[in-house]
Amino acid sequence: xxxxxxxxxxxxxxxxxxxxxxxxxxxxxxxxxxxxxxxxxxxxxxxxxxxxxxxxxxxxxxxxxxxxxxxxxxxxxxxxxxxxxxxxxxxxxxxxxxxxxxxxxxxxxxxxxxxxxxxxxxxxxxxxxxxxxxxxxxxxxxxxxxxxxxxxxxxxxxxxxxxxxxxxxxxxxxxxxxxxxxxxxxxxxxxxxxxxxxxxxxxxxxxxxxxxxxxxxxxxxxxxxxxxxxxxxxxxxxxxxxxxxxxxxxxxxxxxxxxxxxxxxxxxxxxxxxxxxxxxxxxxxxxxxxxxxxxxxxxxxxxxxxxxxxxxxxxxxxxxxxxxxxxxxxxxxxx
Numbered sequence: 111x112x113x114x115x116x117x118x119x120x121x122x123x124x125x126x127x128x129x130x131x132x133x134x135x136x137x138x139x140x141x142x143x144x145x146x147x148x149x150x151x152x153x154x155x156x157x158x159x160x161x162x163x164x165x166x167x168x169x170x171x172x173x174x175x176x177x178x179x180x181x182x183x184x185x186x187x188x189x190x191x192x193x194x195x196x197x198x199x200x201x202x203x204x205x206x207x208x209x210x211x212x213x214x215x216x217x218x219x220x221x222x223x224x225x226x227x228x229x230x231x232x233x234x235x236x237x238x239x240x241x242x243x244x245x246x247x248x249x250x251x252x253x254x255x256x257x258x259x260x261x262x263x264x265x266x267x268x269x270x271x272x273x274x275x276x277x278x279x280x281x282x283x284x285x286x287x288x289x290x291x292x293x294x295x296x297x298x299x300x301x302x303x304x305x306x307x308x309x310x311x312x313x314x315x316x317x318x319x320x321x322x323x324x325x326x327x328x329x330x331x332x333x334x335x336x337x338x339x340x341x342x343x344x345x346x347x348x349x350x351x352x353x354x355x356x357x358x359x360x361x362x363x364x365x366x367x368x369x370x371x372x373x374x375x376x377x378x379x380x381x382x383x384x385x386x387x388x389x390x391x392x393x394x395x396x397x398x399x400x401x402x403x404x405x406x407x408x409x410x411x412x413x414x415x416x417x418x419x420x421x422x423x424x425x426x427x428x429x430x431x432x433x434x435x436x437x438x439x440x441x442x443x444x445x
Contacts, residue, residue, distance in 0.1 A: 134161040135405055139172020139185030140271045141310040142328040143391040145424050146206055147185070150413045153420065162409055166309060170269020170295045176200060176394040183406045184394040187271025188295050189373045199397045201444050202371040203437045204390040205410060207427035209329045209357045210275050211339040211387070213317050216242060218255060220338055222351050225250045227343040228283030228378070228386065234324060235263055235280065236287060237301035242322060250343070257322065260303055264316045264325030267306030269295040275389040276326045279377040283386075326387075329357075330425045344386045345378050352385050357427045360388035366433050368440050397444055407441045414438075 137147070144166035151162035167175075169186035176184025177198045185205075195202055212231060214224060226234075230246050233239045239246060242256045266273045274295045281288040291297050299306075305323070307316040310331045317325040318337055329352050332339050341351050350356050360379040366372050376388040395406050414437075418428040429437070 133405060134163065135182045135409060136163050136165075137172075137183040137185060137393075137406075138165040138167050138175050138181045139394075140169045140187045140391055141166040142169075142187045142208060142210075142272050142275075142389070143185060143206055143426070144310070145330045145334070146417075146421050146426050149420050149424060150409075150417050153416070154409060154412050157412065157416070160409075166311075168266075168268040168295075168309065169271030169274065173394065176396065179396050179399075182395070182402050185391060186394060187389055187391045188274035189375075189390070189392050190371070190394070191373055192369075192371050195371055200394050201397050201403070201440075202373075202392050202394050203410075203440060204366075204372050204374075204429060204433070205393050205413070206421055206429065207357055207361050207376075207388065207390050208425070209352050209360075209385050209388045210272055210279075210326055211329050211332050211352045212324060212326055212342070213314065213332045213337045213339045214324045215317050215319075215321055215338070216257065216259075217321070222339065222341050223251075223254060224256075224338070224340040225343065225349055226340045228279065231342070232280045232284035232287045234261060235265075235299065235301055236284075236291070237263075237303070240303065259322040262320050262323040263299070263301045263304040264307055264313050264320070264323055265299045265304060266308070266313060268308045270309075271295060271391065272310055272326065272328060273297065275375075275377065275387060278375055279387045282378040333425050342386050344382075344384050345380055346382050346384070348382045350383060350385055354422060354425065354427055356383055356385035357388045359383040360385050361390075361427065361430075366436065368436055372437075372440075395444075400445055403441070403444050407445075411438070 147164045172184040175181045243258050277293040281293045307313045310327045313325040313327050314331045314335045317323045359381050360376050414434045421428045
């Protein structure tokens with residue numbers, strides 16, 4: 111009788127659609143893509159019945175958990191080189207594009223009214239520019255009333271891919287920043303009048319709370335929290351606002367190389383319309399478990415196919431179709 115029962119149970123399981131048999135997934139890492147990953151996960155569960163639990167813990171922790179195999183996938187805005195990927199038995203691919211913005215809390219200064227350049231932004235975070243009415247800022251903002259107030263800088267206190275994007279940008283526009291501070295998920299922030307905060311949400315909350323402060327977050331957080339952000343002078347000398355169009359312009363001429371596991375930085379891109387702090391955010395999966403690779407890529411296949419509208423609604427840029435197709439080919443090499 112038991113043999114008959116188990117035979118019938120096996121037959122039922124085999125006949126179930128893959129969506130019904132798919133196991134729940136866990137992911138952890140960058141806070142940069144958290145709004146879109148959580149939205150995709152919610153809709154994926156409604157569509158397939160499978161859950162994806164993504165924890166926003168910072169890129170550094172996401173990489174560590176991916177390497178340790180304690181999550182099904184990690185997420186990082188700081189891409190790994192092919193050597194690092196091979197050393198830790200990982201695969202890597204971009205999932206979505208976005209932008210980092212400088213957010214400010216200055217009485218009377220509305221979104222996009224303040225204009226900053228890369229060198230000025232670097233000097234603010236170097237602690238060389240300490241007042242909002244500094245001549246180098248007022249020269250970019252003729253007619254805008256700026257206070258004689260000390261600038262408070264808010265930075266990421268955790269190991270952060272958003273910090274990696276932001277500091278890579280500062281290093282690309284300021285030799286002093288490059289030589290004295292450098293770029294990475296964690297750096298020694300030189301400014302004295304500064305506050306550390308955890309996650310994009312922590313930086314958003316701190317800037318919203320502290321008058322005359324400046325910080326950096328992924329655009330979706332600024333948009334969602336209704337915090338003012340600055341426009342920036344880009345590499346071509348044009349003043350641009352953060353938007354889906356300016357993020358897309360920065361990525362238009364990107365050279366995505368599968369042989370390098372898509373390792374690429376989009377900061378300080380050429381183009382009159384390009385936002386200078388654009389970026390891709392990446393997924394990391396262990397290569398020693400094909401079942402996990404299959405389940406995770408099934409989720410991102412669903413996202414690539416069904417998630418573009420939601421990405422745009424949350425102020426992210428979906429990957430180009432040609433890149434999605436190339437990534438699908440990349441996945442197959444690990445299955």
